Each structure stands twice: as C-alpha cells, then as structure tokens.
Amino acid sequence: MRVICTIARQVLRGAVRNRVVYAAMLLAVGLAVAAPMAGRLTPGQDVKVVKDLSLAACNLCGLFVVVFLGIRLVAREVEQRTVDTLLSKPIRRYEFVLGQYCGLAATLALALTVMTIAMYVVLGAAAWWRGVPGLASVAPVPVADPALLKAVLLIFVQLAVVGAAALCLSTFSSPVLAAVSTCGLYVAGHFGGELRNLDEVVDSRFVTSLAAGLSYVLPDLAAFDVKAAVVHGQPVTAGYMVLTAASGAAYILAFLVPALVIFTRRDLL
Amino acid sequence: MSRLRGGASVFERGGAGSPLWGRTDAAVVATILLVTFGAALQVARDRETVDGPAPPGIRSVPPADLVQRAALSFEAVLADLYWIRAVQHYGRTRLSGGGAREYALLHPLLDVATTLDPRFDAAYRLGAVFLAEPPPGGAGRPDLAIALLQKGLASVPDRWQYLQDIGFIHYWWLRDRDDAARWFQRAADVPGAPWWLRFLAATTMTEGGDRAGARALWRLVRDAAGDSWMREEAARRLAQIEALDALDRYQRTVDRFRVRTGRAPRSWQDLLAAGDLSEVPVDPTGTAYELTPFGAVTVSPRSVLTPLPDSGALPARPAG
Secondary structure, three states, X not given: OHHHHHHHHHHHHXXXXXXXXXXXXHHHHHHHHHHHHHHOOOOOOHHHHHHHHHHHHHXXXXXXXXXXXXXXXXXXXXXXXXXXXXXXXXXXXXHHHHHHHHHHHHHHHHHHHHHHHHHHHHHHHHHHHHOOOOOOEEOOEEOOOOOHHHHHHHHHHHHHHHHHHHHHHHOOOOHHHHHHHHHXXXXXXXXXXXXXXXXXXXXXXXXXXXXXXXXXXXXXXXXXXXXXXXXXXXXXXXXXXXXXXXXXXXXXXXXXXXXXXXXXXXXXX | OHHHHHHHHHHHHOOOOOOHHHOHHHHHHHHHHHHHHHHHHHHHHHHHHHHOOXXXXXXXXXXXXXHHHHOOOOHHHHHHXXXXXXXXXXXXXXXXXXXXXXXXXXXXXXXXXXXHOOOOXXXXXHHHHHHHOOOOOOOOXXXXXXXXXXXXXXXXXXXXXXXXHHHHHHHHOOOOHHHHHHHHHHHHHOOOOOOHHHHHHHHHHHHHOOHHHHHHHHHHHHHHOOOHHXXXXXXXXXXXXXXXXXXXXXXXXXXXXXXXXXXXXXXXXXXXXXXXXOOOOEOOOOOEOEEOOOOOEEOOOOOOOOOOOOOOOOOOOOOO
C-alpha cells in the first residue's frame, strides 16, 4: 500500500508540473470566470448559465486531464525505460499500475477541486452582485448551491472510469490508439439508451440483441451526468448517488483488473 | 539549413544582436502588430456589414434529437448556447424589422434548447413571448408559443406559470376569453398556485360570458378569502355579475317597449307609466341603473360597480 501511495504521489507531482493539466485547469477557471459575461446574454438566466458553464468546464477539462495523462502514464514509463529502474526495486507490477492509477485519480481530484473552488467563487460574486446572500434562493435554487457538489462528485467518478479505461488501453496499445479508443468509449458510454432501443429502427433480432447486450456491458456514462438536475434544484437522492458511484467503482475495477493482468504478463525487455 | 538551426537556437535564447526574426522582443512586437492588424480588419469588416448586406446570422438549425444525441454530457451548456442563439436571432430580426418569415428559425432554436434542457424555464416563457407577438415585434405564431409551453408542461406538470402563460396567449393574442379562462382555472388548480389566479380566471370568465362559472369561482374566492379586502373584492365582482344579469333583463324590457310603441323610452318614468316596471331599477349597491336616450340600459358611473367587465380592453386581433 505504501508503495502504491509513493508511486501515486510521484504521478501527482509530475502531473502538477505538466502543462496539459495547467492548461486544462486554467481553461476551466477562465470559463468559470467568463461565465457571468455569457450569463448577461441570457435574460433572467445568468446564474443558470454560470452553473451550466462551470460544471461543463469541470467535465470537459477533467476529460482532457484523464485522457492526456491516462494514455501516457504507462506508455511514457515504458518508452523512457524508467519502468526498468522502478521494477528493479522491490515494486510489484500490479503496485506500479495501481500507483499510476491512484496518481491519475488524485490529479483529477486536485483539478476538479481547483475548478470547483473557482465555480463557487464566481457564484459567490454573482450572489454579491445581486445583493443576496450566497445561499439565498434565486427562483428556485440557491446561487451558491451546495448540491452542485453532487454533480462534481459524479463527474469525478465518471472521469475516473474513463481514466481507468485509458490506463487499461495504454498497457497494450500505442498512446494514439489508446486516446482514440478512450474517446470512443466516452462517446459510446453516452449511447446506452439508443443501443437499448435499437429495435425501433433495426429489424434484425441479432443486431438488436447484440446492441442491447453491449449497452449493459458498457458503462452508462450518461447516468453520471446530473448537472442539469442540480442546476434546476431537482432532487438527486443519496441512493442514486451511492448506486451510481458504486457502479462506477465496479467499472473502474473492471478496467484495472485486465490492465494489471496485461501489464504483469507484458514483456518489457 | 544551418542558418535555420542557428536562428532557432537564437530564438530560444532570445539574445540581443541575433537576427531580427529570431529575437524574442521582435516576436512579441510582431505578434502585437499582427493582432492589432487583425482587430483593425475585423472593425473594418463590421463597418462594411452595417452599410452593406445584413450579416448571415443563423442559416439552419439541426434537428433537436440529433443535437441531443451528440451533446454527450454537455446538454445543459448546449441548451444555454441555443437559448443565447435564439435570443440573438430574435433581437437581430426584431431590430431589422423582419417579418414572420425572418423569424422562421426562432421556434427550431427554442425547440433544441428545450429538448436539451427540458426544465429551461426562460426558454419556455420568454420564448413563448417572442413567438406569440405579431411581426415585427415577434414571430406572430401564438400556436407555436402554446405548443412550446405545452412541451414545458409535459416536462414540469406542476409549473402553473406555463398554464397561466397559455391562458394569457389565448386572452391577449387569440382573443379567446373562454379558453383563456379555462387555462387560468387549470393554473389556479395546481397545488401551490397563487390565490389571484382564481381572480383572473373568474374575471376572464365573466368577460367571456360564462357568468355561471365566474359566479361559482368568485364565491369560492370569497369563501376562501384570508383578508377583508379580498372578500370585499370578490363580493363586488359577484355584484357585478348580478348587475350584468339585471342589465340583460331590463334591456329586454326596454326592447319590448320599443317594439310595442315604436320608440325608445325617454326615461324610467315611461316604463313605470306603461306598467312595464313597478319601480326604478337599482343595482346591487342601491344605485339606480341609467337609461340612455337611445334606449340602452347601463350601470351608473357613480356606482362602485363601474366599470363592468367588458370586451373593450382587448387589443385588436393581430393580423396573420
């Protein structure tokens, strides 16, 4: 466990110096700060636009972070041969992969934390501008609504699943192929409903059954998206949060286990 | 090639005395100049656009279902984007004095915005205003405005404001008070709806001619009134309905007199003398009704029941 934490710390340290992470976080913070200007374009909906834009920025920039970091974590160590140095020490291969993933997750958590703080600062400023307390309701939800954290939490779990997929793919394919496949998985993960209802447009029973089966095998990434619900003050129950997060954790393990197996058996010499 | 390599290294160092294109300060100055030049060109283009042909704006809107599928996890922010586009399209067309045809993309834009975010309150309510108002102030499509609000109702059935807005469109733009009253009544029936919606429904019903319905509603309001003002106002409205019934009754008496004698009665005295009435009629507040020289029975201007609900307050029916 200690080894995993050490590797994770190293990954986080390296990521903090990574320009891609900086750029993504700066982009998200910039979007959050610019959101009030976009809000001025929409009569009566400025707070909604700030929330929508800030949460979308968290999601999009978090996606950049996990894809760009996730596909390169293992590949870079192998390419630069630093993995030889690491594995020559008393570090097992599974500890190496898990450490890399934990570092990726920690980087994502750090990036989302910075972006969330920026979002609340902007919302607090918006509330101050309106002359109302930050937690005061502005028809019908508070400006700096704590419920937004639910959306951020599920964004984290969603992107942690995508990061696990990226890491898994990077253990046996090139970074470019891993990036394309990860983005493909992200898109396909949002089409679960369409795959399940393919029988409405396709007659072939084989194809529809295959699509339906695929929809249940793929992680339903759309289910992690509660941004609109929290912005509109819709209830997102604790049960839903727990079940969705648990399903995300299951898929993370489902991607990490093959990653561990593949990397353990991989000939690195 | 060697010159290029040398230049690149100088560029990285950015030292003084290196070739001009390789110096950092020169690069910064060149960038600033290029940005300034680009900005100047954009300003020139915008000036040209004001005098020349209208800006292209939005030419087409993809189907809402397609946008929804392509939105992935970014539906809400895309809904905002389409809403902003709808507002800009409306504003641009309105400022240019465009006709109904120029507003053709307004409803598709609103449809995409509300499909992406089915609880987008402003897109439903303000969008309906944009759609219902006749050109050049709007698209002149109250039918689409009602359809948009009904789409909102399908997503948020307890949103009484959408029902009220539909009622308003029927009242103001379609001049259909009966339907308007029905929608106001539906809005009033939604749990949590404000009390004054019953006032609105009852008033509209009275104007539309459904006095029995209006009377029932005003009695409900009077009986459920929490304060004296509301109770007295409901009582006054009930008295107005009673006066409207009485006016119809006395008008028929006057019309019978006119048919029998070939002339309109000059005053109530003529009707008393002819035995058509036993006393000068008074409204529920005790103020005598007035009889005009042309034989029309009205409520006295001195009566607290004046003005009675009538159809004179509505705007002319919009063309198209």
